[in-house]
Structure formats: C-alpha cells, structure tokens
Amino acid sequence: DPEAARSGNSKITTTLGLVVHAAADGVALGAAASTSQTSVQLIVFVAIMLHKAPAAFGLVSFLMHAGLERNRIRKHLLVFALAAPVMSMVTYLGLSKSSKEALSEVNATGVAMLFSAGTFLYVATVHVLPEVGGIAHSHKAESTGGKGLSRLEVAALVLGCLIPLVLSIGHHH
Numbered sequence: 001d002p003e004a005a006r007s008g009n010s011k012i013t014t015t016l017g018l019v020v021h022a023a024a025d026g027v028a029l030g031a032a033a034s035t036s037q038t039s040v041q042l043i044v045f046v047a048i049m050l051h052k053a054p055a056a057f058g059l060v061s062f063l064m065h066a067g068l069e070r071n072r073i074r075k076h077l078l079v080f081a082l083a084a085p086v087m088s089m090v091t092y093l094g095l096s097k098s099s100k101e102a103l104s105e106v107n108a109t110g111v112a113m114l115f116s117a118g119t120f121l122y123v124a125t126v127h128v129l130p131e132v133g134g135i136a137h138s139h140k141a142e143s144t145g146g147k148g149l150s151r152l153e154v155a156a157l158v159l160g161c162l163i164p165l166v167l168s169i170g171h172h173h
Helices: 002-033 038-065 070-095 100-105 108-133 151-168
Strands: none
Touching: 002 038, 002 070, 002 108, 038 070, 070 108
C-alpha cells in the first residue's frame, strides 16, 4: 500500500528532520559555551530553551496523529531530546581541544554558529515559508496550491532581511 508506506516514512522523516534541527541547536550551544562571552552563552541557551518545548510538543502531536504507539513515540522523543545535548558536548569538546590555536585562525566558533544559523534559514526558506505563503507542494493530483504571499508580505520579508545588513554598516570588531 503506497499510502501506508508514505505515512510510515513521514514519521521517520519528521523525527529525523527535528533531530537534525536539534543537533544544529547543539552546535550553536556548544560553540557559545566554548567562548568566554557569558552574554552570548545566555542568549543562545534561552533561545534554544524557548523553542525546544514547542518543537517536542509538535513532534509528539504529529506522531500521535499519525497513529504511532506510545512506546515508539517515547523512543522518537528520546532521540530528539538527546540530539542537542550530545551535539553540544561534541562541539564544545571539538572547539576546546589543545588545537584551539589552529582553530582560532579560522574562527571555528563563528563558523559553527554560522552553520547552525544556516540550517535554520534553510528550514525557514525551503519548508516553512512555502507553507505560510500557501504555495506548499502536495502529492495529491487535485492540489491547486494557494494564493502565495502578498506584495506587503514580500516587502516585509525583504525589509526584515535587510535590517541586519543596515545595522552592521560601520560596526567593526
């Protein structure tokens, strides 16, 4: 049954997607912890904590709706819950080794933070934005799609992307 196979695959891919997302959170947290800047550590920690509970709730809700039994849901949730702390420790240890002098030449902490931020931007632009705009793809033949984003929404999106650029003009370290 192709529909049953697709449903089974969606449970795994949803969990896998959130595990990768949580691992990227771990990279950001580990990179922040390897710096001596307490404010960066606190900001990254709070940002991760604020969205971890809704992500876990969403994962469990999706898996329950998909008909997965509770023991399997617990296993999926455990893997999701462990991804960020494990990757955080791996990143911290990788950035805190004695080869820190070599890593500082390429600013490994900054690269790790950029990698983590890039994964969020990828998810937002490829998966979330089409859903919000009503132009998400569908596997159903009768799908007509949505209306897309209005001109005002596109303008707000572009403005939001340009604000950090404008704020960084003249800012040097």
